[in-house]
Amino acid sequence: MTMWVFGYGSLLWNPGFQVGEQVVAVLPGYSRSFCMRSIHHRGTQDHPGLVLALDQDAAHACEGVALAVAAGHEDQTLAYLRERELISSAYLERRLDVDLVDGRRVNALAYVINPDHVQYCGGLPLEEQAQIIATASGGMGPNTEYLYNTATHLAQIGLHDPDLEWLSQRVRSLRA
Numbered sequence: 494m495t496m497w498v499f500g501y502g503s504l505l506w507n508p509g510f511q512v513g514e515q516v517v518a519v520l521p522g523y524s525r526s527f528c529m530r531s532i533h534h535r536g537t538q539d540h541p542g543l544v545l546a547l548d549q550d551a552a553h554a555c556e557g558v559a560l561a562v563a564a565g566h567e568d569q570t571l572a573y574l575r576e577r578e579l580i581s582s583a584y585l586e587r588r589l590d591v592d593l594v595d596g597r598r599v600n601a602l603a604y605v606i607n608p609d610h611v612q613y614c615g616g617l618p619l620e621e622q623a624q625i626i627a628t629a630s631g632g633m634g635p636n637t638e639y640l641y642n643t644a645t646h647l648a649q650i651g652l653h654d655p656d657l658e659w660l661s662q663r664v665r666s667l668r669a
Contacts, residue, residue, distance in 0.1 A: 496567045497601035498574065499591050501525045501557035502545035503639060506646040509577065510570040511563035517650055518559035518591040520603065523547040525555045525654065527622045528615035529606055533580050534633040542629030542636035543622055545643065546584065546606035548615055556652045559591050559601055571602075578604045583612040619656060623663040637664055 499520055500508065527543040536542025547555060562570045578584050584604040591601045606613055617625075629636035644661040647654050 495564075495599070496562040496570065497591070497599045498560045498562065498570070499557055499589065499601040499603040500560050501547060501555050502643050504560065505558055505650075506642045508560055510560075510573055511566040512560045513563040514561035516559050516561075516597075517556070517594045517652065518599075518601070519554050519556050519594075520547065520589060520591045520601075521554040522549060522551055523555045523589075523603075523605065524550040524553040525557070526615065526656070527617070527626070527660070528613060529583050530612040530614050531629070531631055531636070532612065533631055535631045535636040535639050536625075536629040537631055540629055541612075541625070542631055542639075543614070543617075543625050544636075544639060546613075547603060548606050548608070556647075556654075558650065559593055559599060574602065574604075581610075581612060583607055583610040619659060620663070623660055623667060626660065627664045627667040637668065640664060 528548050529544050529546040530541040531544040532538050532541050585607050587603050588600050589603045592598050626636045626640050644657040
């Protein structure tokens with residue numbers, strides 16, 4: 494049985510594991526937003542950045558990519574993803590049904606935000622998000638890189654995210 498992973502942020506452009514198939518997909522009941530303070534990868538304890546997370550939201554659906562793990566790489570992929578995504582326990586590991594654009598429905602591993610975690614910051618105004626992203630940096634590099642790479646990759650695969658597009662333009666102007 495194929496192991497699927499739902500990518501909506503950095504997994505789009507940096508999965509970090511062997512991908513056997515990649516298909517645009519929709520995850521109902523969740524929205525993508527910069528609702529998690531990053532104190533490791535894109536910020537620090539003293540100057541947190543922001544990273545994307547799946548926030549439960551019955552009225553919305555998140556467009557992203559379903560990534561099929563290459564056969565034989567399931568165990569090492571799961572270990573890798575847990576080390577990468579569960580670094581501070583702000584994400585919860587879930588298996589959720591996603592709808593692929595080719596008509597299939599698959600059960601995929603997804604990392605969703607824990608709204609009770611101290612790093613959760615849902616509802617920040619876009620301007621505040623832009624101000625944070627423009628200046629934060631962490632162990633994986635500048636927060637701007639995370640934003641730009643995600644927005645660029647979404648556009649390349651034909652997915653439109655107005656908030657990320659606005660943030661990319663605004664952060665570029667702040668950094669100019």
